Each structure stands twice: as structure tokens, then as C-alpha cells.
Amino acid sequence: MSNQQLNTRFGVIGTGRITRRLVADLQSTENVEVTAIASRTLERARWYADQYGIASAVEGYEALLQREDVDAVYISLPPSMHSEWAIAAAEQGLHVLCEKPLALSADQAIAIDTVCQERDVRWLDATGWLHHPRTDSFRDWISDGRLGDIGHVSAAVSFYQPFQSDDHRLDASLGGGCVLDLGWYACGLVRFACNGLPLEVSADVVIREGVPQRLTAMFWMAGGVTATISCGYDTATRKWFEVAGSTASLICDDFTRPWAERPTRCWIHEASGQVEGHTFQGSQERVMIARLVGEQSLAKWQKIALDTHLILDAINASIASNGSRVPVRQVIQ
Ligand SMILES: NC(=O)c1ccc[n+]([C@@H]2O[C@H](COP(=O)([O-])OP(=O)(O)OC[C@H]3O[C@@H](n4cnc5c(N)ncnc54)[C@H](OP(=O)(O)O)[C@@H]3O)[C@@H](O)[C@H]2O)c1
Incomplete structure (x- = not known):
């Protein structure tokens, strides 16, 4: 470009x-x-x-x-x-x-x-976090056996009452509510960590002021892997995940955006209780922008975005059917 x-x-x-x-x-x-x-x-x-x-x-x-x-x-x-x-x-x-x-x-x-x-x-x-250099390490640890076999993924993204006057997040007609706003990050994390789409989803929301303000959902993947997410505007700031494997867990408490004035960080917790901490440098947004204006294929990030929408569609379908377990559309065409 x-x-x-x-x-x-x-x-x-x-x-x-x-x-x-x-x-x-x-x-x-x-x-x-x-x-x-x-x-x-x-x-x-x-x-x-x-x-x-x-x-x-x-x-x-x-x-x-x-x-x-x-x-x-x-x-x-x-x-x-x-x-x-x-x-x-x-x-x-x-x-x-x-x-x-x-x-x-x-x-x-x-x-x-x-x-x-x-x-x-x-x-x-x-979606800046996908472009942070740390995310490449997440991918390596998840795929190279460092955690053993992945069994469960959990993610939590919340902000306590972040609203300002005329906030679009409180207007359903503008796409407000926490499902799209915060569920975007949590579902994207599940898609990233599992390197594929869930087969089925069940979801529940709490509606306040006409929009979903709390989302809780469970996902079932191929191979028996499960995932859970919690998102909302009614608990203090959380932006964390755990990828639990058979030998260790990868834990991150700031995956959507590093905490201000703190090192970008994550941990691998061994079954023995030993903890291996990692810190990283770099601006996720500047890497993202450089990729957009560069020559490299963007297909893998575009696929995550499209798949995240497939998951969110299934979440909305489950919400509409009172939390039923619904299939996730698997093919984009
Ligand atoms: N990547 C991130 O970390 C991150 C963080 C926060 C938000 N976001 C996303 O960024 C987007 C914007 O969020 P924001 O919090 O910046 O939104 P915002 O403060 O509500 O601003 C949205 C802007 O959209 C324009 N607009 C046009 N029609 C509008 C309408 N009917 N009602 C309200 N605004 C209207 C307005 O600009 P004009 O009046 O100037 O035309 C307004 O300033 C959302 O999709 C949100 O999810 C991303």
C-alpha cells in the first residue's frame, strides 16, 4: 500500500x-x-x-x-x-x-x-491486541505444547458503568450493549486461543436501560475443549483470560490493552505452583496500522474478525432462545 x-x-x-x-x-x-x-x-x-x-x-x-x-x-x-x-x-x-x-x-x-x-x-x-508482539508468544505457547493439551479457555472483559452522556453503548439502535462492545474481545480471544470456531454456544444476558449490560456464555469446541466468557458494565475493569492446558495455564490480566504505566505482562502457571512471568514491549496499535498500510496478507486477522461475528451471531441466537445451546455457523461464504 x-x-x-x-x-x-x-x-x-x-x-x-x-x-x-x-x-x-x-x-x-x-x-x-x-x-x-x-x-x-x-x-x-x-x-x-x-x-x-x-x-x-x-x-x-x-x-x-x-x-x-x-x-x-x-x-x-x-x-x-x-x-x-x-x-x-x-x-x-x-x-x-x-x-x-x-x-x-x-x-x-x-x-x-x-x-x-x-x-x-x-x-x-x-482490535489492537491481536497485533501486539505478545500475542505471537501466546500463539507459540498455545500451539507448541508448552501448556500440554488445551482443555478450557476463559475470558473476562468488563468496565464498571463507563457511560458518558448520550453514550452509544446505551442505545440499542446504534449497536449498543456489552455483547458487541465487550463480547467482541472475549469471543475473539476464544477464537484465537482455540484456533477455530466453537461448535455450539449458550448465552445469557442481563438487560438494563434497554441494552445487554451483562453477558455470560459457554462454548463447546471440537475435541471436548470448552470455554466460558463473562462481560459487562457492572463489575470493575477486567481484561483477562486463562488458557488451561493439561500441564500449565497461560494467564494474562491485560490482554485487550496493557495497563497504563505497567509492563505488558502474562504468566505461565505450572501444575507445581511455579510461575513464569513474561513482559513485553511495543505498541499494538502502531503494529496494527503498519500492517494495514504494509504489503503482508491480512487474511489471518480478517478471518478472526469474521469468525468473531459468527460467534456473536450464535450468542445472539442463544439469547433470543432463552439460553438454548445453539450451533455456530461454521462457513463464511
Ligand atoms: N479499540 C478500542 O480500544 C476502542 C475503545 C473504545 C471504543 N471503541 C469503538 O470505537 C467506536 C466509537 O466508540 P466511541 O466510544 O469513541 O464513540 P462515541 O464517543 O460515542 O463517538 C462516536 C462518534 O460517532 C459519530 N456519530 C455519528 N452518528 C452518531 C449518532 N447517531 N450517535 C452518536 N454518535 C454518532 C459522532 O461523531 P460526529 O458527531 O463528529 O460525527 C461521535 O463522536 C465504537 O465502535 C466502539 O466500540 C474501540
């Missing part, structure tokens, strides 16, 4: 809470620059452009897609708007970095992937 001479020029769509952090990551990634930011109102776009040091403020998202100085977009809108704007960007020949969840459903996610393939543009969902 880029070469030594030309930067990839990003336009930012939306001015939400997460935008500031990702814009800083874009601006500090080699061969990348941010040339424009679009908001529904010019006033808001101008305010954020000035705040972030972005040259152009744009009124309306469509106008941003038409600009000559944009090669790629970063979409940080509520989930219900992701597929519409990712597809619109791809149809303009722009590469896409889209906030998580990629879409509302597997079908929407597949539509994004299809249009991007047709238009020969690259896409990633902005």
Missing part, C-alpha cells in the same frame, strides 16, 4: 472518545499521516482538527470520502454505522481501518470483506 516515498494519508470519520488515541497512533506510525477529519458538523470537525493537529476539517462523512488527499479511512462511529461507511469507503477505493465491532452481524462483516476484495483495498478491524 505504501512505499518509502509516499505516506498513506488517512481521513478520520467521527470524533468519538476513542478517536484521540487512535489519531495519535496514526500520526506516530511511520509512512502514515492524517490529513482530514470529518464530523456531522463542520464546527465539531474544526474543533477536533485543531485539537489533533489535522490540516482539514470536513463537514459530513461522504465529503471526506471524495477528497483527493485521502487514501485510507479510520472509522470510529457507533457500531450500527460501521458497515455502511466501511463499504462506502471501499467503493471509493479507500483502505479501511474500522473500529470494533467490525459490524453488527457476520453477514454485514462478510459484505465489507467482499466489497474490499472487489475493490482491491485492504481492511482491518481496530
